[in-house]
Amino acid sequence: MTNPPLPKNQNKSSVISRRGLMTAAAAATGAVATGAVANAQEAKQAAAGAVDAKQGRLNQSVCKWCFPKMSLEDLAKEAAAMGMVGIDLLDPPDFPTLKKHGLVCTMVQSHPLSDGLCDTQFHDMCIEKINAAVEATSAEGWKNVIVFSGNARGIDREKGMKNCVDALRKVVPVAEKAGVTLQMELLNSKVNHADYMCDNSQWGVELVKRVGSDHFKLLYDIYHMQIMEGDIIRTIQQNHQYYGHYHTAGNPGRHELDDTQELLYPPIAKAIADTGYQGYFAHEFLPVRDPIAGLRDAVAQCIV
Template sequence: MKSELSRRSALKNIVAGTAALGVSAALPAFALAEYKNTMLKGNVNHSVCRWCFGNVDLDKLCVEAKKIGIKAIDLVGPGDWATLKKHGLDSSLCNGAELGIDDGWNEPKFHADLIKRYTEMIPKVAEAGYKQLICFSGTKRGKDNETGWKNCVDGLKQVLPIAEKYNVVLVMELLNSKVNHKDYQCDNTPWGVELCKRLGSENFKLLYDIYHMQIDEGNVISTIKNNFQYISHYHTAGVPGRHELDENQELFYPAIIKAIISTGFKGYLAQEFLPSKKDIFKSLNDAVMICDV
């Protein structure tokens, strides 16, 4: 899908110290929305993924996010951290060390490069005051599950001591392989949980992407309740299509978020939908209110 190709490109092209999602002056300006005091309940730490609003200047996104009650921006690298700090927003899940979604820890030929990049990035994340850094399994390229687990363990064990030293959590994303990320290895919760068990570190967790896991395995609420101890981050989007969390999609987000809260989760829930409506900030506000249970 075009949306997923955009994310692949954004993640693959990020370079530490560079803002990869800059905005051209030729792009349309979005009017600043005026929202009433929404009186968020305080049970959810709300965030929003930068790449989904990549055609909006980051300063403007930060201003709008704060109005809505969002506390953090998701999936930004070091080049954007100063802007977040200027607006008093957290970086809920950092990126910039990964090679991309396809070229991950399950492939030994990428280990040397990944080890170098994560070894350099982890201290930067900690120095900036942040706690989480994304990573990916990579595509299978013919590997069975056992080979994928072994390769991931061999590589990740070389950087986990650094993550533990700096109190940074490496977070592997669960992505669907049916629609968006063909051949991706960490495409179901049991695979990711088994990797967590083999690594045996509190500094390695999973990003449970509700959109992706609804597509690949369903049974979202039970899966979350049965595996919450291995999950440190959540993403949202409507299924199908990855758009707003409205009446046109099949997931009932209030029940899902209540289930997440019931596990004692205190991390961030990041909106990762692609706005399809004209007022993109109203869409974002509506999504936050739907998830604010």
């Protein structure tokens, strides 16, 4: 079968180039929304830093741990300048720096990732840390505390789910009273976190249903779930009521949202915004080039 002829003035690479799409996204947020092609002047402005996440429907944020060479102060300054609402995965000692820049902690840390709620040997430690994080988060009027299933260590998935429910029934009422939501992160167990139990949407959604509270949801990490199950947009459309937070990164590699990786973020971001999502959307990629240029480009692609 022969390919259909391309429209005049379009060669093959101009039709399929994702870099072109991203440059347009970075150049002008309106261009993404309307499908218009950004011109060279707009691209130049984007390179100079003109990006405002507040022009889009998603409340964008970024994870500090991905920028180890930058101080929190510097990242907060950059994030605020890009119109982001906050920074993810921090602890109470970090809060004053965020507030100085008008930002919130969009996800507060609690217990370790591998020592989690599916294993009763960690329940006392996790519950203590979760309750402390809920109190600190609520004192600021902020919204989210992260929790993890932890590693299975030979515990089967049904027993692990029961163990999670038992622990969550102790902390969710505290979170409800405090107006805070506990969010269990979905992580891949194939590349980064071998043996992590909450590694697919089906298991996670069943857990949310069994807990049965608006104050317990899943953190849907797009990078991790691309590795485990793919079908990102349809999965989000079908399960968005169970997802209370999102993370981004390119796959494979967990780097910039660029054309070295396979996920196309503007339509993913649009699908999330179209569900009516009001929570936070946090970038969590490990930059391999200029970190702030990569962050600016990611923000621009997700202004939808």
